[in-house]
Amino acid sequence: MLSTAPAIDAAISKATADPYHNLPRAVFLAATSNDASLYEGKGGWARLPAEPVSNDVLEKEGEPITADSIFELYSATKLVAAIAVLQLVEQGKMRLEDDASTYVPELKEAKLFKGFGEDDNLILEHNATPITIGMLLTHTAGSSLAPARRCTLADNITSGFRYFMFNPDVVKIAQKLSVHPLPNAEGAIREWVTKMPLMFKPGEHMIYGPNIDWATLAVEAVSGKPLEQYFKEHIFESVPPLGIHDMSFMPNPSQIPMAFADEEDPSKPLAIRPNTPLSKTQHFGGAGLKGSPRSYLKILRMLLRGGELDGARILKKETVDLMFEDHLATNQQRQELRVFGKDMLDPATPRATEPSRDLTYGIGGALTGKDLATGRGAGALTWSGMANTYWVVDREKDVAFVVWTNVIPFACQLIHDLWFDVETELYKARMISTAPSIDALLTSATSDPYRGLPRAVVLAASSTDPVVYSGKAGYAYRPPAPASKEVLDKEGVPATDESVFEIFSCTKLVSVIACLQLVEQGKLRLEDDARDYVPELKETKLFTAFDEKGDLVFEDNSSPITIKSLLIHTAGFKYDFVDTRFPKIAEKLGIPPAPYYKGAVREWLTKTPLLDKPGEHWGYGPNIDWTSLIVESMSGLPLNEYFQKNIFAPLGIHDMSFMPNPQQITMAYANAADPSKPHTIGPNPPLSETQHFGGAGLKGSPRSYLKILRLLLRGGELDGVRLLKKETVDFMFQDQLETDQQRQDLRTWCKENVCPSTRRAAEMSKDMTQGLAGVLTGKDLPTGRGAGAMAWSGLANTHWCIDREKDVAFVVWTNLLPWGDQRFFDLYYDVETELYKGLKE
Structure with a gap:
């Protein structure tokens, strides 16, 4: 089970605690390619009294939601329709580049809407541009939705067939043509798709709409089977089958009732009433399926596994790969998808703004353009139905999941908050495959x-x-x-x-962060001469040679020692294990051969000479220790206190310090001469407990x-805490x-x-x-x-x-x-x- 399952459970429980003012129900299922039930969580009610009642009455009269409850899928139907089209492509019965009018003669008569005349008469012209099967699958055919911001034709509406809920012009056009403005209304689908004009030239733009409905007319024509029968025989109950028996266009008495939120006043109780009347006799691929989250997850997992599940191969692997490729032809189309995604998602929750960035479109759904803050990987395929039936197939992170509720309107605040939270917890628990x-x-x-x-x-x-x-x-x-x-x-x-652990020179990274914080505050600059902050550096000599007697030869250092040179080890100070001359120099000076020993750090720093002229060479050494003296001087805090206050505490780090820690592990010392001998187990090297310097000494x-x-x-x-500016971090990596x-x-x-x-x-x-x-x-x-x-x-x-x-x-x-x-x-x-x-x- 997921390590974050309790957190997901809690999020679902909280979201469905008041089924009349929050979500009436929520089901979250997740699977991997090898695990059919990575997570299963549900909360709320499949059925509940129409008017708000007490919890006691709910427990008595309500029916709890399950993973097998029957939902209205709405546009989650489109993925199944796309699979059906691709099966026929695999069989050589059609091609994505084929003119769809070859299979659906009505398309030959399609008109292109050019506007309204003086008397509000429709201005239509014959469409001479082929409408390909691929266009229908990617919403670039001209039959589509307008952006959700309800703009007008003159306000950059570039869509094709538009659902009336997004653009009033569609209502007007439908009235002029005497067709129902909603294509999926009872008995109106075929009439709608055959009478409504194209709203833009095929292939020019990408705006969401009933394109896939046309594609499934081609499926019926090529297969010779009604869509319901085709789905059942070739996807749901194929040979060998996916084992899906509860998914269908037909009415299902077990289907859960819809919940309708009040868009004008979200504080009002949800209205519980029958579903929007979708056609029972004319079945099209854009919407209409009813089924359970458990069954739908099987379809997603089949795609996650490259087209096969439990011995049933529904699609070839190369076909599934094709679904996850970018199928939009122009940047204009991509921008239109992103505007649509932004307008549809952002009003629901500010935290969801990121999914619309860099979106593109595959086959069956949109593709995440880059890794998201939730953890979702780049290239994940995703979409939803109007009543908030969300799904994701993330091949990069090897996970597929659904978040379903059946609440209208789409993208309501409540479901998006839950979706964001449960997706984040899901990815938090996912670990690498190796x-x-x-x-x-x-x-x-x-x-x-x-x-x-x-x-x-x-x-x-x-x-x-x-x-x-x-x-x-x-x-x-x-x-x-x-x-x-x-x-x-x-x-x-x-x-x-x-x-x-004793972390030794891992201390240096923390010291650099401290120094850069002061740079950001304007208290020092990297190009500053460190001698202006640490007077002892003005007395530092430059070692030049041993004379004939073996005595040390020094000269005054006249070169600036910049703060930056100390941070990047070009200031001229070196450790004994870096420069073989230094042990003899240390002996002559009467100091330990290496710093950090108990009580010796400051003495060591102030007595050790430069071994190279500043800026001439790179040499690893106690350079950063000098910068920690600058940090203390400019902040007015001892180094350990500065680290605790400005780095560790803000990050929630409580076990890192220069001070002795009784929980520190014992050091192991290998026998360098004979590694086959057992290690010596002994105390840690005697690092200073009172003089703290930035080069080593932290434990954590x-x-x-x-x-x-x-x-x-x-x-x-x-986690909401900023310690450095992004441009400062970028500079660190130069x-x-x-x-x-x-x-x-x-x-x-x-x-x-x-x-x-x-x-x-x-x-x-x-x-x-x-x-x-x-x-x-x-x-x-x-x-x-x-x-x-x-x-x-x-x-x-x-x-x-x-x-x-x-x-x-x-x-x-x-x-x-x-x-x-x-x-x-x-x-x-x-x-x-x-x-x-x-x-x-």
């Missing part, structure tokens, strides 16, 4: 926590989904000496995504750190290095320090450059990581990555020293590969 493969990798890598990895936590998220993968294996704590599995299970504490959980990554993936905002020499320095260091760990990672150092807070991938990698992704790590193998091109952020953490352990890098490479494979699938 999750089992990643789980297996983690289990294998930690199977011997004394010689393999002691633990591994992998978390991944997208901009719209806080968790697309979550996996963990191994132990946060375990006995120091190798123990049996029985003892481990008894005495060990499993690692979780809330275990507290993978779950919390992923929030920071996702904040950046979303352009500086998360190449910040200024010379080819700097880029070569970076790539050489990464090649020598990453590639020895695993030859499969050699590609990762090619074409790298430096952003703000991490290195940027130069081109797409074999793992699937996209060009421009930002990544870095902490000393104890706490890696992170933000890939904006592929819309994913992830962490792979273990807390095993030394950095670059072969076992960890093997896991890292394989996990990243499977992660991207799953995202692609």
Whole structure:
């Protein structure tokens, strides 16, 4: 069952709590290609007294809604009709490019409406443009709805056959021609479609309307069967069958009554009365089917599975693929669809404005243009019926679902609020398809926590989904000496995504965010000379050589040390493991060879010299530690307090701090000389608890750190909290290095320090450059990581990555020293590969 099922249940219950003033009923069903019942939820009543009654009376006289209740589908019928047309195309009995008048002679007589004359007489002319089957399926034939904003012909109405509910001209035309203004009214369909004129030249525009009704006349002509019979024999009860027995155009005594909301005063109770009278004898593909959500989901799942379900192949896979392609021929048509979608959806709920952006049209429904805030994937096929019977087939995310209620009018506030919420919760619970493969990798890598990895936590998220993968294996704590599995299970504490890790240089990303916040506030600029903010930097010397006695030779530094150079490691400060000269320099100066040790950070910073002239080379080192002094100076807050107040607390992070944490996991130390020997389990390196600097020292959980990554993936905002402007985040992901020499320095260091760990990672150092807070991938990698992704790590193998091109952020953490352990890098490479494979699938 979905992890978010309780949240969806609650949303449905809330939406149907008062069936007379909210929704009378709601059914939400979801399935995947391999799971026929991913989620099933329902609330409210199939039947209820016409006048508002108490809950006690409702319980006694009402009939609860179910997934098998019979709904009026209205335009959800169109998808079934499109499937029928495509079946005949597969059989070679018609083609999408065929002139539909070949099969429906009445179309040869179609007129083109040009306007009203002086006496309101219709000005019509013969249509000389072929109306193809494809046009009828994509609402570009000239027989269509006007935009929902009820504009006039002179106000950019470009539609064909228009339903009267959207344009008063259609009523006037229908009156002049003595036909019913609503095409699906009892006994009026054939008369309507054969008498009403085209409202624009076929192929010029895309406006919604009864085009598919014409297409199903072609289905009847080619198949020799009434539409009801064709649907039953070839789709619903095909051989082998889909097993649908409750879907039909015919009246069904079990059908639920319609609920009508008062458009003028939504606070009034819903009116419960019989459905709009649709034709019982003339059946057309635009509307009219009645059936259950459970049966309709079978049709959606058949498409999700490429045209086959439970041994019944209804369509070829290549035909289904064709349905999910953009079939609009011009940008004008796409814009008209988007205006229609915006006008129809936006008045219902501001949160639904996004689905109309970048829409295009496939066959059977509209195609989502890009990933939506709810989590729905780009290219998902979707549509609805007039009484709010929504459906979605999302092949990218491998999910199909329906949200049905049978309330009129279409797009009422109540159903759109519910639709948005349940769709969001559905996608929140969906994880990548390769999750089992990643789980297996983690289990294998930690199977011997004394010689393999002691633990591994992998978390991944997208901009719209806080968790697309979550996996963990191994132990946060375990006995120091190798123990049996029985003892481990008894005495060990499993690692979780809330275990507290030492994150070392992952601290740097948080420091950069803090610095950029002050830049946005105008308190400093990246091009400023840092010596103006930190006086100690004015005394910093430039190391030039060892003299013949081995003594240190310095000269004064006359070059500016910009804040930006500190953030991108071109200021000239380097770590001991980056520059082999430094351990000897540190010995001569009487300081530790590396910063961050207990009580030594500030002393280390103020005594260590520059090893390169500022701006000449890239060299990884304690540069960002200097910027944290600037943050403290300009904010008036100690660094830990600044982080808590301006970054962690707003994001809901409560377990990240420089301070000691009794829940912190124990460090594992591998034997670098003989990796086959058991790890040493010991205390963490003695990092300063009182002097906090931006280069290392934070402790926290993978779950919390992923929030920071996702904040950046979303352009500086998360869950309504904005910490950075979007343009600031965009700037972080730009190449910040200024010379080819700097880029070569970076790539050489990464090649020598990453590639020895695993030859499969050699590609990762090619074409790298430096952003703000991490290195940027130069081109797409074999793992699937996209060009421009930002990544870095902490000393104890706490890696992170933000890939904006592929819309994913992830962490792979273990807390095993030394950095670059072969076992960890093997896991890292394989996990990243499977992660991207799953995202692609």
